[in-house]
Amino acid sequence: MELANIRKDYRLKVLDENQISRDPLQQFEIWLNEAIEIRANEPTAMVLATATPDGVPSSRIVLLKALSDHGFGFFTNYSSRKGTEIALNQNVALLFHWPELERQVRIEGKADKTSYRISEDYFNTRPYESRLSAVISNQSQVVPDRKFLEKLWEEQQNDSVEKEVARPSHWGGYMVEPFRIEFWQGRSNRLHDRILFYRQGMDWNITRLAP
Numbered sequence: 001m002e003l004a005n006i007r008k009d010y011r012l013k014v015l016d017e018n019q020i021s022r023d024p025l026q027q028f029e030i031w032l033n034e035a036i037e038i039r040a041n042e043p044t045a046m047v048l049a050t051a052t053p054d055g056v057p058s059s060r061i062v063l064l065k066a067l068s069d070h071g072f073g074f075f076t077n078y079s080s081r082k083g084t085e086i087a088l089n090q091n092v093a094l095l096f097h098w099p100e101l102e103r104q105v106r107i108e109g110k111a112d113k114t115s116y117r118i119s120e121d122y123f124n125t126r127p128y129e130s131r132l133s134a135v136i137s138n139q140s141q142v143v144p145d146r147k148f149l150e151k152l153w154e155e156q157q158n159d160s161v162e163k164e165v166a167r168p169s170h171w172g173g174y175m176v177e178p179f180r181i182e183f184w185q186g187r188s189n190r191l192h193d194r195i196l197f198y199r200q201g202m203d204w205n206i207t208r209l210a211p
C-alpha cells in the first residue's frame with residue numbers, strides 16, 4: 001500500500017481572524033450549522049479524549065447533544081471507561097472533523113455531570129429501544145457473547161409496562177466547559193489557517209498558530 005502517496009490539497013475556504021466571531025462558542029455554532037446544512041456525514045460526531053489521573057489517554061466518538069454558553073454536552077453511561085476516567089480527572093478534549101469542509105475544531109475543557117433534570121429530559125426523548133439498551137448495557141464491561149446482551153434486552157422488554165423505561169442512575173449527561181478552542185481550516189500547500197481562542201478569566205484571547 002502506497003500510504004505515502006495519499007494526499008489532498010485543501011482549497012475550499014479561508015479562516016480570517018477579522019471575520020471570525022469574538023465568541024468561540026458562537027463561531028463553533030456557525031461552523032456546526034454549516035456542516036449540518038451541507039449534510040456532512042455525522043456532523044455532531046466528536047472524538048472525546050479522557051485520561052487517567054496519571055495521564056494514560058483514551059478516546060472514542062460520542063454525539064454532541066447540547067450546545068450553550070456553558071459548553072458542549074453529551075450523554076453516556078457514568079460507569080463506562082470514559083465515566084470512570086472523568087470521575088478521577090475532569091480534563092477532557094473534544095475533536096470535530098468535517099472533511100467535507102476541510103475543517104477541524106479542537107476543544108479542551110473540564111467535564112461535569114449535567115443536572116438530574118437535563119439527564120432525565122434527554123433520556124425520555126430517546127426511542128424506546130435505545131432506552132432499553134441503556135438499561136441493560138453495563139457499558140465497557142466484558143460480556144460472554146452477543147446472545148447474552150440480546151437475552152437481557154428481551155427480558156427487559158418483557159418486564160417494561162407500556163414502553164415505560166426509567167432512566168438508570170448510571171446514565172446521564174456531561175457538559176464540557178471549554179478553556180481552549182482552536183479552529184482549523186485546511187489551505188493550499190499545507191499553509192493552513194489555525195485560530196486559537198484561550199480563556200483568561202472571563203475573557204477569550206485570540207491568536208493565530210503556525211500550521
Ligand SMILES: Cc1cc2nc3c(=O)[nH]c(=O)nc-3n(C[C@H](O)[C@H](O)[C@H](O)COP(=O)(O)O)c2cc1C
Nearest residue numbers: 045060061062063074075076077080081082083140
Ligand atoms: C458515530 C458514533 C456515535 C457514538 N455516540 C455515542 C454517544 O453519544 N454516547 C456514548 O456513550 N457512546 C457513543 N458511541 C460509542 C462510543 O464511541 C464508545 O464505544 C462507548 O461510549 C464506550 O466507550 P468507553 O468504553 O471508552 O467508555 C458512539 C460511537 C460512534 C461511532
